[in-house]
Amino acid sequence: MSLQSRLGIDIDKLIFGISQISQMTAISPRQLRYWEKRGYISSLSNKDGASRQYNLKMTIKIIGIKQFLDEGYTLAAAVEKVAYFAKRNELLRHFIAQRFEGTTELAGELALDFGDLNAKQRLYGVIEDGHAEFKLQEKA
Structure with a gap:
């Protein structure tokens, strides 16, 4: 299920003007235009002026x-780090979207169901003592 369908809003219509971005981030419009000129960010296609x-x-x-x-990172390094995190997050999102089958209860606690690991075992994700753990459970 997409984020759009879960939230019930069209996230493609969440659009912010340069002055709003500037106010939210304390980055001047001049700096944002510079980042765009350097190819680090891009604005939506717009009409002249x-x-x-x-x-x-x-x-x-x-x-x-x-x-x-x-x-304390340089602008170029900051852009590289953001690109790395975006790539990593896309991998995680893809992986979770394919493996996550919902939630269930294990030993009275809520667990993430990652589906069948093999013909005999099912994989779950749980939080124990504040730490994320995987649990294998024999299938019935």
Whole structure:
């Protein structure tokens, strides 16, 4: 199920103007235009003279770049780190989307059901003492 269908809103319509992004992130519009000129970010296609607008995905990227800049990274390094995390998150999202089959109760606790590991065992994810753990359970 997509995020859009779970939230009941069209996330592609979550669009922010350059001044809104600037207010949210404390990054000047001038700096955002510079990042765009360098190819680090991109605004939505717009008409000549229209204010730049950014979709939710690009807004998250901008926030990530800002966070790494605040941690002391150079702009180029911050962009690389954001790209790495985006790639990693896409892999995780893909993996979870394919393996996650829902939740169930194991020993009275809520567990993530990752489906059959093999013909005899099922894989679950649980939190024990604050730590994420995998549990194998024999199938009935």
